[in-house]
Amino acid sequence: MGKSKTEHFSEATNELSAIGKCISHPARIAIIEYLLKSESCICGDIVASLPLSQSTVSQHLKELKSIGLIKGEISGPNVCYCIDVNQWNFIQQKLGAFFNQVPKSMECETDCC
Amino acid sequence: MGKSKTEHFSEATNELSAIGKCISHPARIAIIEYLLKSESCICGDIVASLPLSQSTVSQHLKELKSIGLIKGEISGPNVCYCIDVNQWNFIQQKLGAFFNQVPKSMECETDCC
DNA sequence: AATTCTTATCGTAATATTGCGATAAGAATT
């Protein structure tokens, strides 16, 4: 009843869905886009770039960090967030492998689609 | 207050997050994997392959359909679900373009990570 | 030591998602 059933699926399946969850919110996409394009990686600047409160952004940063997509380094009074290039490449590869699979749909046996 | 703020983000950002949401649940990944690998695309067979009730699976199918990743065709008393190859390729391309961006992190200005 | 600045965490409220059984609706069979 609303309780997630992740334990019934394979590790690979759960890994992919975790990646999906990470990029399933526009704020998290926006944070990644910011880190990809901006010179700054200071937490405060990320917060300033988003239409969300500091605490909310902090939560999104935590989620991105939890999957390893970004890493935070304390820099004086600030925290500098950067994309973890290794994990970035790993995720790119995982998603790439998934979507490189060619759908059988084109030659559907039942001839229904 | 819990209310999503999608309207504050760009269309491209929301589009990507919608893709993410679609693949953010293991059941939906499993459905896609099933359609990629199996000979059958009959709804009932998909349901039988998952540890979830018929109504729950139907809901996940609806979500996948809403983003156009799969399409359902009525075939007698059954419904045949297939991956929409055009949308599949479109999404592959969108995700590919996103992850092909090279993180600036490697040359972080602030030298903090 | 007090203040200020920055960020994380806590507490809470609103909303969304997930899941199921029951039921409806449509097609095929009897």
Added chain:
DNA sequence: AATTCTTATCGCAATATTACGATAAGAATT
């Protein structure tokens, strides 16, 4: 026409997510 089979939808409950303000905690400055 009644029955059966298949799938979608409804209604509801449990859980998860999203968001914010308040507050804590740590660093730098005064």
